[in-house]
Amino acid sequence: MLLTLTHFARVSRIFLLVIAGAAAMPAQSTDVVKIVVPFSAGGPTDQIARIVAPGLSEALGKTVIVENRGGAGGTVGAAYAAKAKPDGSTILLSTSSLVLSAGTTSNLPYDARHDLDPVYLLGEVQTMLAVRPGLNVESLQALIAKAKGPKNLNYGSTGVGGTMHVGAELLARTAEVPLVHIPYRGAAPALVDLMAGNIDLVNADVPVLKPYIQDGRIQGLVIFDKRRSPLLPDIPTAEEAGMPELQLTNWYGVLVPKGMPVAARQELERALDETVHRPEVAAKLADAGFSNPQNAAAFKARWDADFERWLPWLKEAGIRTE
Template sequence: MKKRTHLARAALAAALGLTAAAAAQAAGYPDKPITVVVPYSAGGGADNAARIIAQGMAETSGQSVVIENKGGASGSIGAAYVARANPDGYTVLYDASAFAINPALRKLPYDAKKDFIPVSQAVSVPNILVAAPGSAFGSLSDFIKAAKDQPNHYTYASYGPGSLAQMAAELLKKDTGIKAIHVPYKGGAPAIVDVMGGQVDVYFANAASSLNYVTGGKLKALAVSSSRRMPELPDVPTVAESGVKNFDVVEWNGFFLPAGAPPEVVARLQDVVQKALARPETREKLGKLGLTPVGSSAADFARFVDEEQTRWAEVVKANNIQVN
């Protein structure tokens, strides 16, 4: 009996020692470089934003912040890598809207709800429903009427199956009852080229990649996907203003930690991200890409991600969306 008591006390002491050590380590966080995993290719929208924010994070934390690209499978390869990482706060996921869409479309090697801790939404950016400059559609209402008159005659582009560009169009179909054909591309650049040329009728293009084409007259903007008009396009109505009630879709990026990260580390990383996004230099650089800095709390971001996952799961089910 005494032996068991001694063993129990030893186990408790060891556990308390580990807890104290973890707490001490968390209190000094960060005391070495942080690796931010971007699960998309270098040079893309998420990667560009992450590199800008990483500069600000390095300034506010006093530690270098290294970007590591692990692209593939709509971000799920990089996300799986972070899910398996040591939850000490030094391996961080910087993901996008696909994080909330993937669970409804793909069999994933991780649980998006249980294997990650949302830390902070970094940025948001609306999509612009664009058409060719010479398109017969002068507004979203024109497109909806035409699509109702001729079901499955008109086409919409996306930068890949399961992308937010596709999901925005699928939500539009769900809310209006129209039928149109999805034309997926391997990236936004080729999609924009074909929309410009009239090979595809419309495209919910990321504002960061399409705004210059709109203002330069190479694309026609029919509507903006967010609940508010873009300051850069004050004369372009929102989808909701065009008659599709409560339509509000934005692309977003945010920071996640592996499940098990100490609360102190989550709070500290949240603070580092928020301070980085508050820097005038960071905000200016992001603004030039058409991105709006957010810097939400971990609690608010967790609620937002949960709402996004529920929303897109409903759209996937209602429209019977599948990806190969």
């Protein structure tokens, strides 16, 4: 009996030590923040996440990791983040594609506008129109005149509903010219065909096109914005080119699952604002063509305005994924 009691006492002490140790261990949700990138590693969104993550880790006093969950034009990762526990352990870094997907894709497994809260807009990137070498157009108006000729011009994109597709269709509908859409599996193969002269034009982010324009492999025509690009200051804006309706920038923002406590959202917003204004981070974002970071209130206003602008436009244009 004594042996049994002694054994019981030892087991009890071990059990109490285990319970005490478990209580002392911090929960992962308070120590680790996961930035979900809904695109593959190495792409622009992933690169921005990895620029921001170290500074955000310092500002929050927590470990910050980047997790790529690509697929279906960003909807796989967005769905994962939208359904995550709203405790601050999972945040989403996505782009304007969130809005465009809502207007082009049926039966999404989430509702971006109702399942996600905008917290901080890291910045936006201008888009621009570029044409193949040998097209022999020196201005937007010359391009439109050629597009109204006997031979239809074509353009490349990353697929139905992406910003490259929407940008070119914005031109086609505004100028009332027929343009033939040729989708690719990514921006890189589309640019290869543009430089080879196999397609006529693209609309893409300025930082993506910049090196090819600077070395003369493609020709930049117009910035789809109200201001010139600091990366390519010689390229005129859409307004300067006579078509102010051509406005399309691609934003990159942080969102969280709906239901995250207000205080936690405000702390994340503060930490992100501190991060993007650190000199080393700000310099890297500027080199990537980023500008105009915005707090939660401004981001929410932009978010709502984009839904109000693009969903009716996409419906009218008949742009839908299959």
